[in-house]
Structures are given as structure tokens and as C-alpha cells.
Amino acid sequence: MKSTAPVNCRSVNFAAGGVATPADAALMMQLGADGVFVGSGIFKSSKPSVMAKAIVKATTHYTDAKIIAKVSKNLGEAMPGLSAKQIPPDQLMAGRGW
Amino acid sequence: MKIGVLALQGAFAEHIATLEKLKTEAIPVRLPHQLEGLDGLIIPGGESTTITKLMVHYKLKNKIIELAKQGFPIFGTCAGMIVLAGELSSAGGVKPTGVMDIKVNRNAFGRQVESFESEISIPAIGKKPITGVFIRAPLIESVGKEVEVLARLSDGTIVAARQGNLLVCSFHPELTDDTRFHQYFLDIVRGKI
Numbered sequence: 001m002k003s004t005a006p007v008n009c010r011s012v013n014f015a016a017g018g019v020a021t022p023a024d025a026a027l028m029m030q031l032g033a034d035g036v037f038v039g040s041g042i043f044k045s046s047k048p049s050v051m052a053k054a055i056v057k058a059t060t061h062y063t064d065a066k067i068i069a070k071v072s073k074n075l076g077e078a079m080p081g082l083s084a085k086q087i088p089p090d091q092l093m094a095g096r097g098w
Numbered sequence: 099m100k101i102g103v104l105a106l107q108g109a110f111a112e113h114i115a116t117l118e119k120l121k122t123e124a125i126p127v128r129l130p131h132q133l134e135g136l137d138g139l140i141i142p143g144g145e146s147t148t149i150t151k152l153m154v155h156y157k158l159k160n161k162i163i164e165l166a167k168q169g170f171p172i173f174g175t176c177a178g179m180i181v182l183a184g185e186l187s188s189a190g191g192v193k194p195t196g197v198m199d200i201k202v203n204r205n206a207f208g209r210q211v212e213s214f215e216s217e218i219s220i221p222a223i224g225k226k227p228i229t230g231v232f233i234r235a236p237l238i239e240s241v242g243k244e245v246e247v248l249a250r251l252s253d254g255t256i257v258a259a260r261q262g263n264l265l266v267c268s269f270h271p272e273l274t275d276d277t278r279f280h281q282y283f284l285d286i287v288r289g290k291i
Contacts, residue, residue: 012239060106060152061128 020079022058022072029062046076101128101165102136105122106152108144108177112272138287141184143176143270146192148192166197171263173283179266180204180236187239199242206237220249220258230269237257237268
């Protein structure tokens with residue numbers, strides 16, 4: 001993604017939703033986000049405080065692979081994902097998709 | 099001329115864009131070695147707790163204090179002003195660098211909904227007022243005798259000041275098209291004023 005508008009004449013774009021690891025946050029920044037909002041990715045991880053600090057650092061140093069790798073160690077379990085296949089049919093919002 | 103913009107968090111992209119508009123090379127600074135070879139540094143607005151914590155973690159704080167004491171030009175806007183403050187009246191755990199003889203009150207105007215714009219007269223940059231964008235802004239409660247007050251709100255609140263190589267303002271000059279306050283900083287860097 002390449003923004004064509006002058007940077008101070010455009011809306012700031014924050015990425016949110018499903019960001020569960022420092023690498024996820026860095027990827028959002030690399031794709032052109034100005035910042036990242038993380039809620040469940042922190043609160044549903046096994047060590048929320050440690051995960052929060054690591055995601056902040058990965059967002060700041062989003063192009064620095066060494067720092068992203070370093071902060072990604074010893075974080076405990078990230079927010080678990082839930083596949084649509086695992087949800088019982090009576091709890092699905094819609095029957096479409098997979 | 100190369101100007102660094104502390105890019106740990108906050109409005110660094112907007113400062114870089116303003117410097118580029120002034121045909122000045124802007125370097126994002128996230129690690130100490132990126133401070134080398136610069137002629138000046140901008141510390142942007144943002145979240146002062148996050149910025150100061152990351153400055154300590156990535157060993158930028160002491161390096162910036164050292165540079166400031168050597169006469170290296172630094173421009174702090176909003177949270178950047180908090181970072182440069184000698185003292186905070188409402189620190190909330192934030193530890194500033196202490197390099198400038200000003201006492202700053204964080205979030206002085208209230209919460210996000212109290213953010214506002216105001217036309218401000220800054221004689222040092224010209225007769226035409228500048229539009230000050232105040233976003234959960236800090237204010238300067240008092241200044242030391244080495245500090246020159248550059249701008250006040252109509253009620254007397256100090257919102258911009260200079261102490262030699264150090265320049266600060268409460269508002270966000272990088273969020274408007276008016277580049278005069280950045281130009282003023284570049285003139286300090288060039289040693290013109």
C-alpha cells in the first residue's frame with residue numbers, strides 16, 4: 001500500500017482485530033497502518049502485561065526483524081483462535097461460509 | 099541539514115512530512131545510533147508515558163540529555179515538551195529528561211473532549227497568528243530566567259518557549275499547513291537566531 005495524499009492531509013489509519021502477536025502488529029505497520037489497537041490479543045493471552053509490552057515494542061520497531069524476534073520470546077500463550085468449524089451449528093450467526 | 103524525528107510513538111510521520119515540505123532531510127530515530135550525524139531533533143506529540151518508557155528501554159534518554167547539554171537543538175511539541183521539562187506538576191509516573199527550565203502540567207486542559215484550536219500570536223515567527231491545535235495538551239506553569247516565553251493564550255497561559263537550543267510548544271504545529279514554527283526551529287539549527 002502506498003498513500004498518495006500528503007501525510008498531514010489524510011485520516012490516520014489504525015489496524016485492529018485479531019492482532020495476537022508482536023509479529024502481527026509489525027505486519028500491520030508494514031502494510032501501512034499508522035498504529036495498532038490491541039484488546040483481546042493482550043487480555044486473552046496467558047501473560048497480558050508481557051504481551052502488551054512486546055506488542056508496543058514490535059509496533060515501534062516494525063521494520064527491525066531482530067527486535068521483533070527478540071521481543072517475541074517467552075511471551076506465553078497468545079490469544080487462542082477459534083475456527084468456524086469448531087462452533088456448533090446452533091451457535092453460528094450465519095450458516096454461510098465454512 | 100539532517101533533522102531527526104523521535105519515532106517511538108506519536109505524531110512522527112506528520113513532523114517528517116512537514117520537514118520534507120521545508121526541503122529538509124528527516125530521519126526517524128528509534129535507536130541511539132540513529133542520533134549520529136544529525137543537526138537537530140524533534141520530539142513529537144503522542145503519549146508521554148509510552149514515549150518516556152521506550153526512551154529509557156532503548157537507551158535514548160541519557161543520550162538525548164547529553165546532546166541537549168552540549169547545545170544540540172531539540173524541538174519538543176506537546177508530549178515532546180513534557181519530555182524536555184525540568185519538572186512536572188502532574189507526573190503520573192512520567193520521568194522527564196529535565197533538560198529545560200520549565201514546569202509543565204500534563205493534560206492541563208482536561209481530557210480528549212476538551213481538545214481545541216486557537217489562533218496564537220507568536221511575534222518571533224511573524225505578525226500573522228498561527229493556528230494552535232491543542233490535543234489533550236500540556237501547559238507551561240512557570241519558566242526559569244534563562245527561558246524566553248514565545249507565546250501565550252489570551253488568558254496568559256504559556257504555550258511556547260525557548261531556552262537557547264531548546265524549543266517547545268503545547269500545540270501541534272505539524273498538523274496544520276503552516277510551516278513557520280518548524281522554519282523557526284530550522285533557523286535555530288542553522289544558528290541564524
